[in-house]
Amino acid sequence: xxxxxxxxxxxxxxxxxxxxxxxxxxxxxxxxxxxxxxxxxxxxxxxxxxxxxxxxxxxxxxxxxxxxxxxxxxxxxxxxxxxxxxxxxxxxxxxxxxxxxxxxxxxxxxxxxxxxxxxxxxxxxxxxxxxxxxxxxxxxxxxxxxxxxxxxxxxxxxxxxxxxxxxxxxxxxxxxxxxxxxxxxxxxxxxxxxxxxxxxxxxxxxxxxxxxxxxxxxxxxxxxxxxxxxxxxxxxxxxxxxxxxxxxxxxxxxxxxxxxxxxxxxxxxxxxxxxxxxxxxxxxxxxxxxxxxxxxxxxxxxxxxxxxxxxxxxxxxxxxxxxxxxxxxxxxxxxxxxxxxxxxxxxxxxxxxxxxxxxxxxxxxxxxxxxxxxxxxxxxxxxxxxxxxxxxxxxxxxxxxxxxxxxxxxxxxxxxxxxxxxxxxxxxxxxxxxxxxxxxxxxxxxxxxxxxxxxxxxxxxxxxxxxxxxxxxxxxxxxxxxxxxxxxxxxxxxxx
Amino acid sequence: xxxxxxxxxxxxxxxxxxxxxxxxxxxxxxxxxxxxxxxxxxxxxxxxxxxxxxxxxxxxxxxxxxxxxxxxxxxxxxxxxxxxxxxxxxxxxxxxxxxxxxxxxxxxxxxxxxxxxxxxxxxxxxxxxxxxxxxxxxxxxxxxxxxxxxxxxxxxxxxxxxxxxxxxxxxxxxxxxxxxxxxxxxxxxxxxxxxxxxxxxxxxxxxxxxxxxxxxxxxxxxxxxxxxxx
Numbered sequence: 001x002x003x004x005x006x007x008x009x010x011x012x013x014x015x016x017x018x019x020x021x022x023x024x025x026x027x028x029x030x031x032x033x034x035x036x037x038x039x040x041x042x043x044x045x046x047x048x049x050x051x052x053x054x055x056x057x058x059x060x061x062x063x064x065x066x067x068x069x070x071x072x073x074x075x076x077x078x079x080x081x082x083x084x085x086x087x088x089x090x091x092x093x094x095x096x097x098x099x100x101x102x103x104x105x106x107x108x109x110x111x112x113x114x115x116x117x118x119x120x121x122x123x124x125x126x127x128x129x130x131x132x133x134x135x136x137x138x139x140x141x142x143x144x145x146x147x148x149x150x151x152x153x154x155x156x157x158x159x160x161x162x163x164x165x166x167x168x169x170x171x172x173x174x175x176x177x178x179x180x181x182x183x184x185x186x187x188x189x190x191x192x193x194x195x196x197x198x199x200x201x202x203x204x205x206x207x208x209x210x211x212x213x214x215x216x217x218x219x220x221x222x223x224x225x226x227x228x229x230x231x232x233x234x235x236x237x238x239x240x241x242x243x244x245x246x247x248x249x250x251x252x253x254x255x256x257x258x259x260x261x262x263x264x265x266x267x268x269x270x271x272x273x274x275x276x277x278x279x280x281x282x283x284x285x286x287x288x289x290x291x292x293x294x295x296x297x298x299x300x301x302x303x304x305x306x307x308x309x310x311x312x313x314x315x316x317x318x319x320x321x322x323x324x325x326x327x328x329x330x331x332x333x334x335x336x337x338x339x340x341x342x343x344x345x346x347x348x349x350x351x352x353x354x355x356x357x358x359x360x361x362x363x364x365x366x367x368x369x370x371x372x373x374x375x376x377x378x379x380x381x382x383x384x385x386x387x388x389x390x391x392x393x394x395x396x397x398x399x400x401x402x403x404x405x406x407x408x409x410x411x412x413x414x415x416x417x418x419x420x421x422x423x424x425x426x427x428x429x430x431x432x433x434x435x436x437x438x439x440x441x442x443x444x445x446x447x448x449x450x451x452x453x454x455x456x457x458x459x460x461x462x463x464x465x466x467x468x469x470x471x472x473x474x475x476x477x478x479x480x481x482x483x484x485x486x487x488x489x490x491x492x493x494x495x496x
Numbered sequence: 497x498x499x500x501x502x503x504x505x506x507x508x509x510x511x512x513x514x515x516x517x518x519x520x521x522x523x524x525x526x527x528x529x530x531x532x533x534x535x536x537x538x539x540x541x542x543x544x545x546x547x548x549x550x551x552x553x554x555x556x557x558x559x560x561x562x563x564x565x566x567x568x569x570x571x572x573x574x575x576x577x578x579x580x581x582x583x584x585x586x587x588x589x590x591x592x593x594x595x596x597x598x599x600x601x602x603x604x605x606x607x608x609x610x611x612x613x614x615x616x617x618x619x620x621x622x623x624x625x626x627x628x629x630x631x632x633x634x635x636x637x638x639x640x641x642x643x644x645x646x647x648x649x650x651x652x653x654x655x656x657x658x659x660x661x662x663x664x665x666x667x668x669x670x671x672x673x674x675x676x677x678x679x680x681x682x683x684x685x686x687x688x689x690x691x692x693x694x695x696x697x698x699x700x701x702x703x704x705x706x707x708x709x710x711x712x713x714x715x716x717x718x719x720x721x722x723x724x725x726x
Contacts, residue, residue: 080705087701088550095539096610128537129609194709197701202711218530218699236614239532277712 002277003300003311005320005463006188006208006351007246007270008329009260010339011181012451013357014410015267018179020044020140022259022268026183029247029258035237037102037127040139041244042259044181047394048155048169049142051182053098056230057343058156063092064228065191065346066284073285073347075195077226083195092225096236100137102127128236145177152177157393165387176385178357180342180394181267183259184231184244185350186210188275188298189284192243195226201241207272207463208351209246217241228346252467256460266454271327271461272320273334273351274300274311284347288397291344298349299334302327323463328450329353336447338406345397355451356395356403358410359386378414381407405437409447412437416444502680503654504663510687517690518698531696537610545600552594556633559587560647564655567648574645583644588637595630602627622692625684632678640672651679 026042045051059065063076077083077092105122113120126133142151148170158166168174186203190210193201200216201223203209212223212232219239223232232243247257255261260268275298286294300307302324311321324330332339332355339353360378381388381404388400396402412433419430434444450458522529535542563570574580602623605615637643654667668679688694 075709084701084704088546089543090535091543093535093539096536097539129613131609189710193711196711197704198699199701199703199707199711202713205712205714215526218696218701219533220701221533221535234533234536236532236534236536238527239530240527 001300001307001310003274003307003314003316004205004208004277005311005316005324006273006275007186007251007463008208008273008327008333009183009186009352010269010329010332010355011352012267012269012339012355013178013180014355015265015451016044016179016181016357017265018044018046018143019264021262021264022181023139025258025262026244030245031242033237034127035235036233036242038096038099038139039233039235039242041231041233041242042181042183043139044179045140046143046145046152046177047180048148048152048158048177048390049145050151050154050156051142052139053094053230054137055098055154055156056094057228059228059346061092062094062225062228062230064226064230065348066189066194067347068285071285073281075191075226076228077195077222083222084197087197087220090221090225093221093234094224094230096128097137100139100141101133101135103133103135106132145175157390160389160393160398161387165389169387174385176359178359178386180354181259182229182231182342183352184210184246185229185342185348185352186244186246188277188280188349188351189347190227191346191348192223192227192232195222196220197222201232207248207251207465209248209251210243211245211248212241212243214238214240214242228343228348229350251462252465254462254464256462260460266459269328269332269450269454269459271329272302272324272463273327273330274302274307274316274321274324276300280349284349288345289399291347291397292340292399292402295341295344295349296334296337299330301334302330320463323461326461328454328459328461331446331450336409336443338409338447340395340403340406342394343397354395355410356391356406357386358407358414359384360411361385378411381411408433408437409439412439413444413447413451416441417448499669499676500665502676503665503668506680507658507663507683507686510683513687514689518695521690521695529695530699531693532614534608534611534614537614538604538608541600541604541608545597545604547597548593549597549601552590552597555590556587556594559644563644563647564652567652570644570648574642580642580645584637584642587644588634591630591634591637595634598623598627598630618688618692622688622694625681625688629678629681629685632674632681636672636674636678640675 022042023040023044027040030041031037031039040052043052051057055061059076063078065076066073067076075083077086103124103126106125107122110120110122123132124135125131141147145152153166153170158169161169169176186208187210188208190201190203192212193203193210196217197220198216198218200213200218202211202213204211217240219234219241221234221241223241223243224230224234226232227243232241234240235242247255247259250257250261256268256270260270279298283291283294283298302308302311302321308321312318329339333353339355341350341353344350358378361383362378384407388404391403391407392398392400395406412430415425415430415433419425419427431441434440439447535546573583605611605619605623640646650667650671654664657664657667668676671679685694
């Protein structure tokens with residue numbers, strides 16, 4: 001057993017209101033620089049939808065993540081030698097058109113325009129060329145299903161649905177959607193690291209944050225294709241790749257990352273998970289249907305004496321172990337099994353987990369009348385507005401049992417609280433619901449409390465980093481803002 | 497007198513500039529030690545420029561290097577006319593390929609507004625110096641046939657005389673003007689090397705072929721155990 005610690009994350013999608021506050025917090029802190037304007041280390045997508053960059057989930061196009069070749073696991077981009085032959089032109093690289101061309105507006109014109117018959121306007125100006133441009137796409141162009149004929153209908157996760165099922169999804173009175181905020185997953189088996197020819201990307205052993213060394217990066221851009229979540233970005237101005245750094249300068253000083261801290265819906269949780277690094281490769285090779293379970297088995301019980309001993313042996317301090325024991329993510333992911341990884345079939349073993357949204361059928365139209373007669377509260381999982389096939393494609397590599405179990409438990413918690421506090425549901429019915437979900441009243445209560453009533457310190461259980469013990473406390477965030485990340489003592493100007 | 501300078505002194509000046517320049521740039525600004533790829537900004541024309549250019553130039557450069565390092569081998573190969581024709585034919589086809597690539601790359605820099613933004617004056621200089629190099633090389637190959645045969649009688653001993661610090665300028669002064677230009681332009685490229693995006697040649701990531709896929713870095717451990725695979 002090779003125990004390591006990982007700063008892991010849970011996003012509760014039922015609580016996400018799609019306000020993009022997280023995206024803006026991140027943008028303001030990290031990516032408001034030349035060359036980085038188009039990057040959204042944190043973005044929020046509407047599902048169904050094609051996302052940002054467009055169709056990022058389509059690995060036949062971008063070749064991200066890992067695949068099984070015989071008995072070995074290798075990057076979907078191909079053999080190492082084959083990859084190096086693509087050094088001069090990466091055929092799987094998304095270009096700026098797949099994201100969007102960043103722009104601003106000619107605001108000054110509103111003040112300086114000469115007197116004329118018409119109101120002056122502020123035309124769009126490209127942040128790349130500085131010339132006037134026609135805006136054709138943006139990072140959240142498909143928000144709330146806008147342009148759904150172009151975006152939502154082309155969501156590749158819908159591919160296994162029948163035509164009738166798909167059409168039903170887009171009928172106005174049945175339309176459903178939900179939001180997925182996405183940041184770097186800080187994977188256990190990161191695709192970006194695996195394909196970086198320069199060896200510039202690495203995973204920090206102590207907390208699992210994945211970073212790009214700006215000094216070592218030579219701008220081959222393979223990480224951009226190799227990350228199946230498209231969460232490494234190429235800075236066209238500096239010629240280097242950049243990605244979410246999980247706000248490590250904040251985390252190291254005991255503050256939650258900017259996107260977590262600002263989350264209006266309070267959907268985000270952060271905590272330490274202990275995992276067995278020895279088994280990463282074995283787990284990543286598990287057949288699709290078993291991947292979620294296999295990843296769960298990789299996460300170790302921080303209260304187990306054997307795990308604690310092995311963790312100590314690996315240099316994990318008692319304060320970190322204590323932090324892992326209080327971790328909200330451990331509860332969501334392992335104890336309750338209601339937080340699931342996004343697209344684990346990419347085999348990078350993401351360490352960001354999502355509590356899937358409930359999209360129950362509350363009413364139906366029958367014979368032209370609106371029928372609210374659904375007597376059993378939120379109904380059951382089979383009658384949800386969202387097809388389980390679709391949810392399984394997103395959150396459990398196609399295994400419908402796993403997503404159903406998670407949703408059943410979430411339903412049961414609601415039924416339990418409904419019976420308890422509103423009384424419109426009989427206690428028997430609530431208990432039956434709990435029993436069906438393999439849950440008990442205490443667990444339902446705990447899930448309810450951490451979902452609905454968590455305080456700041458319940459949501460973010462950050463381990464102490466002991467920055468005071470680290471040599472080189474020369475980081476000055478204000479002075480270095482706008483440079484390439486922190487800890488880089490020279491402005492990112494390119495040489496001749 | 498001029499030729500003595502150009503072939504006897506300038507090569508050394510260019511080499512010193514290159515070595516000192518490379519060390520200076522690597523130590524003061526490792527961040528800039530790469531080419532600035534513009535594939536993200538323009539993705540279609542690049543394929544038709546970059547791929548033929550890079551594969552062509554790598555092979556043609558290697559062929560020159562083989563001529564300098566293994567002149568006897570080249571002579572042996574060229575002993576049979578058919579082999580000479582095949583060698584020269586291949587080299588000529590490659591040089592036309594890389595010329596096409598280079599022209600596409602130059603046009604692309606001019607046409608694409610996005611790429612123009614990321615074009616420095618040095619990029620323009622470099623492209624024209626490279627074009628001059630390719631064109632003088634190709635014309636030499638056309639007008640002064642069987643370069644692979646006379647290269648090893650002239651350029652090879654000249655290079656070796658440079659290496660042994662006793663430059664024999666007469667090998668070069670005897671050559672036609674185009675070949676002289678080709679040689680001088682080569683040393684201009686050598687001098688430009690550290691100050692242009694040519695430095696990316698030194699960052700060819702061959703180590704990728706044998707490193708483990710995953711890189712894990714321990715911050716609390718020192719030096720020896722710091723970096724490990726999975």
